[in-house]
Amino acid sequence: MISKHRVVTGVILDEQTELTVSDLCRSCSVRREKIMALVEEGILTPATQKPDDAYTFSGSSVKRAKRALKLQRELELDLSGVAVALELLEEIERLRSALRLYEETRGLLRE
Amino acid sequence: MQYKDYYKTLGVDQDATQDQIKQAYRRLARKYHPDVSKEKDAEEQFKAVGEAYEVLKDPEKRAAYDQLGNQWQAGQEFHPPPNWDAGFEFSGDDASVFSDFFESLFGRARRPSSGFAAHGRDHHAKVMIDLEDAYTGATRQISLNVPYVDETGHVRTRERTLNVRIPKGVQQGQQVRLSGQGDPGVGQGKAGDLYLEIEFRPHALYRAKGRDVYLDLPVAPWELALGAQVRVPTPAGKVEMSIPASSQSGSKLRLAGKGIPGKTSGDLYVILQCVVPPAKTDQERQIYEDMEREMAFNPRQRLNV
Numbered sequence: 001m002i003s004k005h006r007v008v009t010g011v012i013l014d015e016q017t018e019l020t021v022s023d024l025c026r027s028c029s030v031r032r033e034k035i036m037a038l039v040e041e042g043i044l045t046p047a048t049q050k051p052d053d054a055y056t057f058s059g060s061s062v063k064r065a066k067r068a069l070k071l072q073r074e075l076e077l078d079l080s081g082v083a084v085a086l087e088l089l090e091e092i093e094r095l096r097s098a099l100r101l102y103e104e105t106r107g108l109l110r111e
Numbered sequence: 112m113q114y115k116d117y118y119k120t121l122g123v124d125q126d127a128t129q130d131q132i133k134q135a136y137r138r139l140a141r142k143y144h145p146d147v148s149k150e151k152d153a154e155e156q157f158k159a160v161g162e163a164y165e166v167l168k169d170p171e172k173r174a175a176y177d178q179l180g181n182q183w184q185a186g187q188e189f190h191p192p193p194n195w196d197a198g199f200e201f202s203g204d205d206a207s208v209f210s211d212f213f214e215s216l217f218g219r220a221r222r223p224s225s226g227f228a229a230h231g232r233d234h235h236a237k238v239m240i241d242l243e244d245a246y247t248g249a250t251r252q253i254s255l256n257v258p259y260v261d262e263t264g265h266v267r268t269r270e271r272t273l274n275v276r277i278p279k280g281v282q283q284g285q286q287v288r289l290s291g292q293g294d295p296g297v298g299q300g301k302a303g304d305l306y307l308e309i310e311f312r313p314h315a316l317y318r319a320k321g322r323d324v325y326l327d328l329p330v331a332p333w334e335l336a337l338g339a340q341v342r343v344p345t346p347a348g349k350v351e352m353s354i355p356a357s358s359q360s361g362s363k364l365r366l367a368g369k370g371i372p373g374k375t376s377g378d379l380y381v382i383l384q385c386v387v388p389p390a391k392t393d394q395e396r397q398i399y400e401d402m403e404r405e406m407a408f409n410p411r412q413r414l415n416v
Contacts, residue, residue, distance in 0.1 A: 006273075006274065007250060007274040007275070007276050008273055008274070008275055008276065008289050008292055009275075009276040009278065009289075010275055010276065010277055010278060010287035010288060010289045010305075010307060011278070011287065011288050011289075011290070012278055012280060012281050012285055012286075012287050013285060013286045013287065013288055014280075014281075014282070014285055014373075016373075016374055026230070027233070027288075027304065029230060029233075059285075059286070060285070060286075062286060062288070062306075063286050063308075067146065070146070071144070071146065074140055074144060074157075074161065075137065075140050075141055075144055075147075076133075076136075076137055076140075085147070089146060089147070093284075097283075097320070100318075101318050101320065101325070104313075104318055
């Protein structure tokens, strides 16, 4: 149901999106050092590294950075703990979606 | 407003040490963290635990809370006594929204003083769309609870509705950002953003994986054996596709660029699923019997049986 409210258009944060460290700082409300610490720990991988050391990141980095910082803050984890937790969470997500694909295929074959 | 027993929430005694409180929090936070937890109402539990820890980890807040006395029961109707917090100084903390109980006790610290500027809080919401919407774009109405500070300095929320255009080409799990559509900034601070996490509703025909889309296509045995020209549904409309002769059930055919559109469009993978016609009549049974006799085919050759 669409009412009289005006329509605002969103921007997809995908691999085409180029974000700077400042963009990530602003999206995550943290200082530069926090983002750089995520890069050093290998939690964020820059898409490009310009000659003047200015990194750019893809759009999916916002979600990953926010999730990492949230885990760090709320579970009081250190960054290597965050990195392990993130990898395991993402592996679980991959397996869940693979399982869903598999179960849906089997469902179709049974019909 | 109901009284909250923060000690009970964390499962610690009133005389627990700061270390015990920290341990209890960490254990419960891991148990209920929405990213990790499988528990029912994990999110709510996690918020309650976070609020309790916010108070009890801070000696000033804890002392003020303790001063309320222990004659209160969790859930009991509560009004803070007048000037109950005299002599305590609370520092403002991050902008998460806690319960009315918390706000009535500690919320005052957030009242913006003049010249103070802060970015508005970002909002996050999940949005369910159909796979077809990813091909065309979609408009969705989103309701947000936006907190604001009332005349008395308490944080309240009001509902805000906006229509959001989700661009085409979005993939499952991706985020869409709406700049400036979060909470208003304080003072000269900029407004926060609204982030929408896109989730596809399960589809009767298609499954999406990244930008690629999968379709199981039922086919007859002769279509596999002899090859055929068939019509195939896609989220963007029907297309013609040829099945090469000597195909097997389970083989995957690629319709390039028919996946989710984008700078690099995804592909549509058609998985051939052989459907065997039942032999109901004598004539149909005869056909299968002829095949059995004429074709000398052992489907289990690879199994050496």
